[in-house]
Amino acid sequence: MSLAPGATIGILGGGQLGRMIALAAADLGLRAHVYAPEADQPAFDVAAAFTCAAYGDEDALARFAAAVDVVTYEFENVPEATAALLARLKPVRPGPSALAAAQDRLVEKRFLEGLGAPVAPFADAPDETALREALARFGGHGILKTRRLGYDGKGQVRLRPGDDPRAALDAIEGAPAILEALVPFAREISVVAARGIDGAFAAWDPGENEHADHVLSLTRVPARTTPATSAAAVALARRILDALDCVGVMGVELFVVGRGADERLVVNEIAPRVHNSGHWTDPGAVTSQFEQHVRAICGWPLGSTARRGRIEMRNLLGDGALGWRDALATPDAHLRLYGKRDRAPGRKMGHVTRIFPEV
Ligand code: AMP
Secondary structure: OOOOOOEEEHHHHHHHHHHHHHHHHHHOOOOEEEEOOOOOOOHHHHEEEEOOOOOOHHHHHHHHHHHOOEEEEEEOOHHHHHHHHHHHHOOOOHHHHHHHHHOOOOHHHHHEEEEEEEEEEEEEOOOOOHHHHHHHHHHOOOEEEEEEOOOOOOOOOOOOOOOHHHHHHHHOOOOOEEEEEEOOEEEEHHHHHHEEEOEEEHHHHHHHHEEEEEEEEEEEEOOOOOOOHHHHHHHHHHHHHHHHHOEEEEEEEEEEEEHHHHOOEEEEEEEEEOOOHHOOOHHOOOOHHHHHHHHHOOOOOOOOOOOOOOOEEEEHHHHOOOOOHHHHOOOEEEEEEEEOOOOOOOOEEEEEEEEOOOO
């Protein structure tokens, strides 16, 4: 089903990702209706309509579904019951299989392994005994990660030989978790890609990511990998999007182990939504990830992912947002601010994209 301009896109989640999807929708003559439980959301300011209600509020969800033509989301932890209720009423894109695979790290790892995609050695760690066994197998080193609701390093505990596994489980409040072996990566990269309703696929060049306190701080495009590694990363992303029958944009985070001819890839995690490491595409590519997502979920043809140059995208985190004037004074810098009222350390307040001539 293909929508026409004038149609309304429903977006679950009111953060900066929802805001930028809503703006892209408006540019294409579409309306956005944002649904989020929290007040004062960045996306409310730019949407044609918004609903402030809980994800479990069935009446509000039904009214929302009646008011929109397609439903999408800006975060992968949409409660299963919310997605299921909406999917009975309107198309939800990307669909339930993408959500299921991305919501639970154990399901995600098993899905990736089943596809033949390389992942870090992992073990289910439902209790202390299982965790001790897994740690022994991984030489005492590993990262304990909650299966659900972890992001930006939250819900993770690094374990070294001699550490107390009990204390690590206490730190994540006994939540169901997996242990992952440490990947000795040289770089972290991501592929942001889109799949259309007809199965068409388009990816931007992989970006290389740097983090500060587990939060993305910088994306450089292209990533400093060999062309073969970049091509392999894009091919992996394509297999993942195809397997999930994904309609929309998805981010695939990967580790690159080794350098040069010895490079190999390990998939870290997938996110069936527009991705922070793809923010540079507005305006660093012919089609931004936000426009591409809107095109895909409307059943429209995908646009060109060609880059306009060499790119650096820097997140403005916490007080870093106070640097907005500097960005305005930099001739080749493009500033995006999310309109958040309160700054907090590490909080994503905006970003700056710079486009340089290709070397
Ligand atoms: P995640 O929430 O899984 O994306 O993890 C956040 C960050 O922790 C990643 O971007 C890596 O820098 C680091 N990390 C996660 N898993 C591993 C791993 N298995 N080995 C080494 N570093 C990791």
